[in-house]
Amino acid sequence: MKRAVGLLVLLVLMLPAQVSIQNVAAQEIPRPKDLVVASIWGPETVDPAWCYDTASAEVIQNIYDTLIRFAVNRSLPPEKQGLTDKFEPCLATEWVIAAPPHPDAPPYTNSTYYFKIREGVKWHDSKYGTVKPSDVEYSFERWMVLDRSGGPTWMIYEPLLEAHGADWSDPEWPEKIDHAVESNATHVWFNLKAPNYPPMIFMQILAQSWASVMPNEWAYEHGCWPGEAHPEENPYTNETMTKYYDPEVSPLDDWPPGTGGRIECGSGPYKLAVLDSIEHIWKIERFPDYWKGWPAPGCEGYLETVTFYGIDEWGTRKTMFLAGDADFCYVPRAHLPELVTNWEEKPSWEEEEYPAGIRCFPGLPTLIESNLFFNFKIETAGNKYIGDPPYDELHESGIPSWFFSDVNVRKAFAYAFDYDTYIKDVFLGEAKQPATPHVEGLAYDKYIWDVGKSDLNPPDTVLPPPYDQPLLPNGSGPLPPVPKYYHDLEKAENYFKAAYDGELWEKGFTFSILYNTGNEARETAARMLKEAVESLNPKFHINVIEVDWPTYLNELVAKRLTLFIIGWLADYPDPHNWYYPYMYSEGTFAYFQSYGDPEVDELVLQGVRETDDNKRIEIYWKLGNKYFEDVPSVPLYQDAGRHWERTWVAGWYYNPIYPGPYFYHLWKGWYTPTPTAPLKIKASILHGSSIRLSSEFFNPATKKPASGFIVFVQKSLDNKTWTNVGALITDKDGRVDISITPPLGTTYYRLNFTGYKAPTPVSDELTGTVLLNAKYYEKWIEKAQRNLLSQIVSPVKVETKILEDILSSALSPIREDVDALSDKVTSLTSEVEKLQGTISSQSNMLYASIGIAIIAIIIALVAIVKK
Incomplete structure (x- = not known):
């Protein structure tokens, strides 16, 4: 053969x-110029000055422009391309930062930042012409005037006026706002009162959605503060400004008044086409006259439209995604096994396999933390979440407004939660439990808690030295890691019994925890806490209620939430942006919790003013320990992010500060993959x-x-x-x-x-x-x-x-046959010779046996004859 x-x-x-x-x-x-996103709902506002949630900011950053943008390095992998410490021009073409005070600046000014404004940038509504420096000044001053409760205005007040909100008791406050931002025919400049304010932080503030620019005239015509465009309205007076201060709703989210209509007039790459909070749909359309042109520089294509569908049910989103009806999809972590086809093999992130046509970027480093927050002074008026009255005493069918003001109650809830099981089951291990708001990825994180290491045993015990922590930059230390809470129902029970001198344990309570619809991680946390707490005492009752995201935010601002679960995405990657909202009495979360401590406030302000790294570390270490002692909130998790998309989407990249994709840099196409099939x-x-x-x-x-x-x-x-x-x-x-x-x-x-x-x-x-x-x-x-x-x-x-090689190769098998045949002949000859020897030997044995048999017969016959 x-x-x-x-x-x-x-x-x-x-x-x-x-x-x-x-x-x-x-x-x-599919839809070569249109991108579809399937996620959970959704935006609260389209007003940059109002916006302080990621869902709203995702829309705003695509329809408005800012002075500068975060830079992108396309030579890096997509998960590393978005930079947070480098900037590129947008409405500003050039800038000078931290310069000496402008000659006409107020005497309290410590530095001035100058920005030259780009010429010829068109507004979405051509009626208002092009962007002028005065529009930039107006947008920032309007932001300071609006100063809505729970909004982002503190970030601009802090460097400009060394404050965290408007102070209308100061008769000079309008004048201070006026001089904080100035402009002429070509430039805008900011006069900073705060001494030694970190330039990086200020630039990072200017690069995001709340710092977006809109036309003064358009805003005035749609119910906003008049600004310099209408001096007849006396815009820079206390009386005029307070008319537009902290309204119930932004006029840009209710135009015409009473209709709930959302309007915008930006200069960004897309225009708002639809935002329907009932049908849970928003859509943006390409602005043909965008000043950067189409496609974006360095991109191969562009998108005509982006449509976002708010779909709470995972099964529906999954079906759309697999069918190609959605290009981006929000995938709850608990459902990973449904999309990682080799999940049972426990693959590494690099080894994961997905259904055909689907791509995932796993293990994205986030600057997001989710926490369990306690409301120290709950608003009882119109509150549906605190059970039955009376609301000024402990009883089983409700809670008083001051229910969480006892630290024993807060510690009891902190110990009741099973962090390890939660991270294992809900995030499949792709998360960690921080000790404080000082999350991994921020400056000094490794000095504050044992980032990436095993927990202390037990985690709430400060062990004696030596500590497995790094020395401070000056060689001193190390500092003991800040402790954190862990699951211990016995401790939880003891703290409940200690609360209010035992009265809480005896009488019980009833209240509700809210979560936003479609957020499975928050729903699971609420139900796990309910089950754990109710198991300790039959008089303890917790209800879990879902509401849509805008309702959740409204109830938060109204201080009607009891114990609530919410996350924080860094405004800028500095510890101050975490300790301020979490612990400063006027901070975003602390204010709505009614939590405040003068000592803590002073430490927070020292932290942002201090320029010595060693001293900053010690300040944040003190704040971390105070956070553990006071328990205003408890960190639940900091997870590793994932981005899911169809493989025909091109251009996506990750920036940990972004609230969502910048769609101007995306298009639909295909890359040439290296074949993996054999x-x-x-x-x-x-x-x-x-x-x-x-x-x-x-x-x-x-x-x-x-x-x-x-x-x-x-x-x-x-x-x-x-x-x-x-x-x-x-x-x-x-x-x-x-x-x-x-x-x-x-x-x-x-x-x-x-x-x-x-x-x-x-x-x-x-x-x-x-x-x-x-x-x-x-x-x-x-x-x-x-x-x-x-x-x-x-x-x-x-x-x-x-x-010659072909013949040699072809004849080789024949030579092998001949050699094999020769070997077989030789072997056969040997076998024949052996057989002949065996036959000869056996013949001799046969003859001997016959002789012996004959002799035996003769002897037997002789014996018979004798008888």
């Missing part, structure tokens, strides 16, 4: 090789012979041939690095067929269907079988738009040999 195989190989190698590759479906990109076809030919590559491509949507498309013939010596050696144009049948003469040795070939239509017209003589110049079509593709998804067919391994 081997001989026959050898001769067959010889015959085949003498002939040219014909390689036919199976028909390939050239996938069509070689399906091998061919060996005589050097100088040719190999033919052929394939047919068709459009799966129309079921018709994909004719007139560019197909590259690619060559590789290692099956890794590929070079275009020529281009083909598919014929009217979607077919290409080409003969290639490979060089001596081993070479790999493949066909790359690009998805790009060839320049028209293309004559029939040039389609299908004519190898064209690859460089020409590479240049064409750089400027063209893709029509179908790219497809790479399985590569072919081709071995070419000279005739």
Whole structure:
């Protein structure tokens, strides 16, 4: 048989090789200019001065422009491209930071920042012309005037006026706002009162949604503070400003008044088309006159529209995502096994596999923490979450407004929660429990708590030195890590019994915990806490209620939430942006909790003013320990992020500060992946012979041939690095067929269907079988738009040999047959000789046996005769 195989190989190698590759479906990109997002709802506002939630900021950052933007480094992997410490021009073309005070600045000014404003930037409504420096000044001053409760205004007040909100008791306050931001025909400048205010923090504030710019005249016409555009309204008086201070709702979220209509007039890359809080849909459309042009510099394409669907039910979102009806999808962590196809193998992030057409970026480092917050002074008026009255005493059917003011109650709840089980079950281990609001990724994190290390045992005990913590920059220390709470129901019970001198344990309580609809992680946390606490005492009752996100935020601001779960995304990556909202009495969370401590307030302010790293570390270490002692809130988790998208989406990158994607940098297309499938076809030919590559491509949507498309013939010596050696144009049948003469040795070939239509017209003589110049079509593709998804067919391994090698290779099996036959003959001869010896030996034994038998018979006969 081997001989026959050898001769067959010889015959085949003498002939040219014909390689036919199976028909390939050239996938069509769904909605090639439109992107669909499926997530949970949703935006509270479209007013930059009001916005302080990620869902709203995601919309605003795409329809408005800011003075500067965070820079992007496209040479890095997508998960690292977004930078938080470098900036690029936007409405400002250049700037000077932390300069000496402007000559006309108020005497208390410590530094001035100057920004030159870009000319010719159009507003979405052409009626208002182009962006002027006075519009920039107006936008920041309006932000300070509005100063809505729970809003972001503290961030601009802190550097400009060394305050955290408007002080209308100061008769000079309007004048201070006026002089904080100034402009002329070309520039805008900011006069900072705060001494030694970190320039990086100020620039990071200016790069985000709340610092967006709108036209003064448009805002005034739609119910906003008049500003300098209307001096007849006396804009810089206490009386006028207070009319527009902290309204119930922004006029931009209710226009015309009473209708709930959302309006905008930005200069950003997209315009708001729809925002429907009932149907849970928002949509933005491309602004053709965007000053940067289309597509964005460095991008291959752009999106005409982005549509966001707020879908609370995971099963519906999953179906849309898998079917290609959604391009981005929010995937709760607990459902990872449904989309990681090799989940049971416990793969690393690099080894994960996903359904065809789906891509995930796992392990994204976040600057987000979710916490359990306690309300020290609950608003009882109109409150549906505190059970039955009376609200000034302890009883089983409700709670008093001061229920959480006893530290024993807060510690009891802190010990009741099972952090490890929560992180394991809800986040499948992709999260950690911080000790304080000082999350991993912030400056000095490793000095404050044992980041990334095992917990202390027990975690709430400060162990004696030596500590496994780093020395401070000056060589002193180390500081003991800040302790944290852990699951211990016995401790929880003891603290409940100690609360209010035992009266709480005796009488019990009833209240409700809210979570925003669709947020499975918060719902699970609430239900786990309910189960744990209720297991301790039959008189303890907790209800878990879902509400939509805007309602949740409204109840938070109204101080009607009891114990609430919410997260914090860094406004800028500095510890001050965490200790201020969590612990300063006027901070975002602390204010709505009615938590305050003068000692804590002073430490928080010292932290942002201090320039010595060693002293800052000690300040934040003290704050961390105070946080543990007072328990105003408890960290639940800081998770590793994931981004899910369909593989036809291009351009996405990660910035841990962004509230969502910047859609101007996205488009739909395809990248050329390295084939992972094993070689399906091998061919060996005589050097100088040719190999033919052929394939047919068709459009799966129309079921018709994909004719007139560019197909590259690619060559590789290692099956890794590929070079275009020529281009083909598919014929009217979607077919290409080409003969290639490979060089001596081993070479790999493949066909790359690009998805790009060839320049028209293309004559029939040039389609299908004519190898064209690859460089020409590479240049064409750089400027063209893709029509179908790219497809790479399985590569072919081709071995070419000279005739002597082929003959030697072909005859080798025959020589092996002859050698094997000779060995068998020799072996057979030996066996015959052995057999002959055996026969001879056995014959002698037979003769001896016969002789013995005859003798035995004679003896027996003699014996018989004698008897």
